[in-house]
Amino acid sequence: MGMGMTGDRPAYELVDMNKTGAGAVATAFANQVAYCAHAGAHITARVVAGIAAVLGSGAQGKLLARVRDWPGAPLADALPLRVAGGLHALHLSGTAPALAPIYHDESAQDEAIIAEVMAVHEAALLPWLDGPPQTNEAGRSANFIAAMLWLADQGVPARFDCLEIGSSAGINLMLDRYAYDLGGVRVGPADAVMHFAPAWQGTPPPGHDIAILSTKGCDIAPVDLTDPAQALRLKAYIWPEHTVRFERMDAAIRAASERKPDLVQASAADFVEAELARSQAPGTTRILMHSIVWQYVPADQQARVTAAMEAAGAKASPDAPLAWVMVEADRTIHRHKLTVRYWPGSGEEVQLAWSHPHGADVEWL
Known part of the structure; x- marks a missing residue:
């Protein structure tokens, strides 16, 4: 799904779930932000948008390189939620207190905070890329x-x-x-x-x-x-x-x-x-x-x-x-x-x- 806007409600166009190659990662992150906003999950949308902003910057690192050079289909592989899940775990465990303002939905410099956390906790975040999200509802x-x-x-x-x-x-x-x-x-x-x-x-x-x-x-x-x-x-x-x-x-x-x-x-x-x-x-x-x-x-x-x-x-x-x-x-x-x-x-x-x-x-x- 791609993102468009109808009033203040995101709208979707059909996008190939199995798209790979140039632009696929950016498309996947934009899609996930749109999906979260559509579902009323604005904090998760903030987190995913923050990760996307770091990816779009000049920041370097093994984690960022793996995400940017994702070999599969990032949308089908739920790549944005793999990274977001790792960040949420750092927050829930109290390991990365810098994330608190984002998860408490307070005003913050999301990109700067997420960039620092991804750099400092790179070793802990890398394994989150190894498998799809596990959700059970x-x-x-x-x-x-x-x-x-x-x-x-x-x-x-x-x-x-x-x-x-x-x-x-x-x-x-x-x-x-x-x-x-x-x-x-x-x-x-x-x-x-x-x-x-x-x-x-x-x-x-x-x-x-x-x-x-x-x-x-x-x-x-x-x-x-x-x-x-x-x-x-x-x-x-x-x-x-x-x-x-x-x-x-x-x-x-x-x-x-x-x-x-x-x-x-x-x-x-x-x-x-x-x-x-x-x-x-x-x-x-x-x-x-x-x-x-x-x-x-x-x-x-x-x-x-x-x-x-x-x-x-x-x-x-x-x-x-x-x-x-x-x-x-x-x-x-x-x-x-x-x-x-x-x-x-x-x-x-x-x-x-x-x-x-x-x-x-x-x-x-």
Whole structure:
């Protein structure tokens, strides 16, 4: 997406996510500033704009050189958020007190502060370039629950075995421990760890009694919520404006400390192929689910996951159906959508809703 202005609201034009080469880094940073401003995240926009200003200056260093000479597609690789995450971690840990005025949204010389911090803490910041942002947002689980209610309404068994790819710390694998109010339809235990009531537009989802029998997930670099250092890394990727997300993260850490989610280290394709090869109990619905993950899955693995799901779908029965639930970005219009495919049946993709990426609101279709 490129940035234009409509009144004081950023507007977007379509930009190639996979653009590399000359100008791609500057485009990625400008896009991220526009996205943050559009999402009301003005502190994060300040940080990213400050980094961009340092990159555009004559400042030197190993970190700046790696960012300027990024070999891949900086937008698809979320390069601006890798650097911003590292700076936020320095702030959260108290390691770089000079950043405080920016994160407290006070008047400051952003470029000068960020330039100095990037130089002084270069060794600590460099590893943040080595992998994509790890975010995990419990609020997205409301979409998965809504999809299960819809599936139950289609007549599939309302007893679900859930598989998730790109689970990060497994926060959405604990979705059976949360409570939900979805347009007035309530789901979840009385002693829930967290409660979610997204702003609901449209008719409520169908009301059904559903049971989540199991959850299991994978990630190429799983995060252990019970390790303070790894938990700090996740918090660093939460934008500072999103205070409720910090509260949710703390609640998820407490839940994981009581009982860890079932999370394994594996690629998406290896995990899906192995799990689909296991026998499925009659009277259960097996679900593959993921949120804001697909863009990070390499194309060859996307193809393997799709092929495995379609092959398993061809063998699915009314007593042992298969479903694929996704909350992913439609980058042509910069919105996120909840879609479902299920078998037996056509296996065609059905869009159920437009969804906020952090679960704040749902427009049920």
